[in-house]
Amino acid sequence: MEANKKQFKTLLESIGNTPIVRLDLPVKPTVLAKLEFMNPSGSLKDRAALYMVEEAERLGKLKPGGTIVEATSGNQGIALAMIGAIKGYRVIITVPDRTAVEKIAILRAYGAEVHVCPNAANHDDPQGYHARAEQLLHEIPGAFMPNQYYSKSNAMGHYYSTGPEIWQQTEGKVTHFIAGAGTCGTISGVGQYLKEQNPAVKIIGVDAANSFYSSKEPKTYTVEGLGIDVISETFNQAVVDHVIPITDEDAFNTTRRVAKENGLLVGISSGAVLHVALKYAQQLTENDLVVVILADSGRSYLNKVFIAQQPEPRQAVKSTPHSQERIV
Numbered sequence: 387m388e389a390n391k392k393q394f395k396t397l398l399e400s401i402g403n404t405p406i407v408r409l410d411l412p413v414k415p416t417v418l419a420k421l422e423f424m425n426p427s428g429s430l431k432d433r434a435a436l437y438m439v440e441e442a443e444r445l446g447k448l449k450p451g452g453t454i455v456e457a458t459s460g461n462q463g464i465a466l467a468m469i470g471a472i473k474g475y476r477v478i479i480t481v482p483d484r485t486a487v488e489k490i491a492i493l494r495a496y497g498a499e500v501h502v503c504p505n506a507a508n509h510d511d512p513q514g515y516h517a518r519a520e521q522l523l524h525e526i527p528g529a530f531m532p533n534q535y536y537s538k539s540n541a542m543g544h545y546y547s548t549g550p551e552i553w554q555q556t557e558g559k560v561t562h563f564i565a566g567a568g569t570c571g572t573i574s575g576v577g578q579y580l581k582e583q584n585p586a587v588k589i590i591g592v593d594a595a596n597s598f599y600s601s602k603e604p605k606t607y608t609v610e611g612l613g614i615d616v617i618s619e620t621f622n623q624a625v626v627d628h629v630i631p632i633t634d635e636d637a638f639n640t641t642r643r644v645a646k647e648n649g650l651l652v653g654i655s656s657g658a659v660l661h662v663a664l665k666y667a668q669q670l671t672e673n674d675l676v677v678v679i680l681a682d683s684g685r686s687y688l689n690k691v692f693i694a695q696q697p698e699p700r701q702a703v704k705s706t707p708h709s710q711e712r713i714v
């Protein structure tokens with residue numbers, strides 16, 4: 387195996403350039419997974435967060451020693467907390483109370499201040515985490531809010547990094563791109579880049595079935611990362627071909643299954659994306675090449691997804707005349 391010879395001067399330089407891996411799935415097209423959990427803070431959000439912070443520095447919106455405030459269900463906050471630790475900013479993160487306890491612990495480990503707010507079903511709810519972040523922004527002099535839900539720069543972080551990497555790693559052969567849709571920064575930025583290279587590439591977003599976008603009667607949901615509850619200029623609908631809703635149950639079940647059957651210990655949005663990919667690929671051929679985003683690792687959801695489940699014995703794979711042992 388060839389070692390990566392590049393020596394990075396800072397941790398921030400090591401963001402991106404994640405591996406892309408062929409998955410062994412019972413479908414006709416090639417399915418390649420982009421392992422975004424291998425970014426230094428553990429998710430795809432390192433890309434967008436770094437782009438947004440460095441743009442704010444360039445524009446003078448964030449000054450040395452300043453404060454970053456953001457409302458996030460976790461990974462954007464974790465990325466900002468890591469960046470803040472490296473660059474010396476105070477970081478305050480507001481999260482909904484559906485956020486996994488591990489993510490809150492990680493935020494605090496990076497030195498961020500965390501405000502846990504009720505799981506409001508609506509962005510304007512004064513009790514919710516968005517309203518709380520706005521309040522803090524106004525209270526703290528010189529505070530900067532990346533505002534991932536309302537910022538085109540979020541998508542640009544993916545336009546300049548994730549998109550070109552996928553194009554190069556597939557040698558321009560990608561035909562379908564499937565990723566979770568929360569702020570829609572990923573599908574919009576990657577979608578714009580890939581469609582500029584080849585307008586025939588299909589861009590598919592995976593949404594929470596109970597979100598404002600996918601449901602006539604939006605309700606709260608427990609998947610994290612996914613869920614289009616705001617439609618703003620971050621979401622470039624012109625480059626997205628389909629948005630496919632998924633239930634909490636399907637997302638959780640597939641997340642558990644791929645850990646056992648494929649060795650992929652991934653987060654719930656990745657389980658959701660793989661569930662959709664398996665179904666969507668039924669209509670595709672050997673000539674198609676599907677890229678899926680595995681946004682973060684299952685280690686952030688051990689309590690929420692994995693510990694609660696009953697252990698299931700594996701099926702016996704071998705039996706001899708002397709024993710009927712189960713291989714557990």
Ligand SMILES: Cc1ncc(COP(=O)(O)O)c(C=O)c1O
Pocket residue numbers: 429431460461462566567568569570571572573610611612653655656681682
């Ligand atoms: C685990 C996970 N999956 C998917 C997404 C969705 O990405 P985007 O906000 O770019 O739509 C996020 C966003 O935070 C996430 O944390």
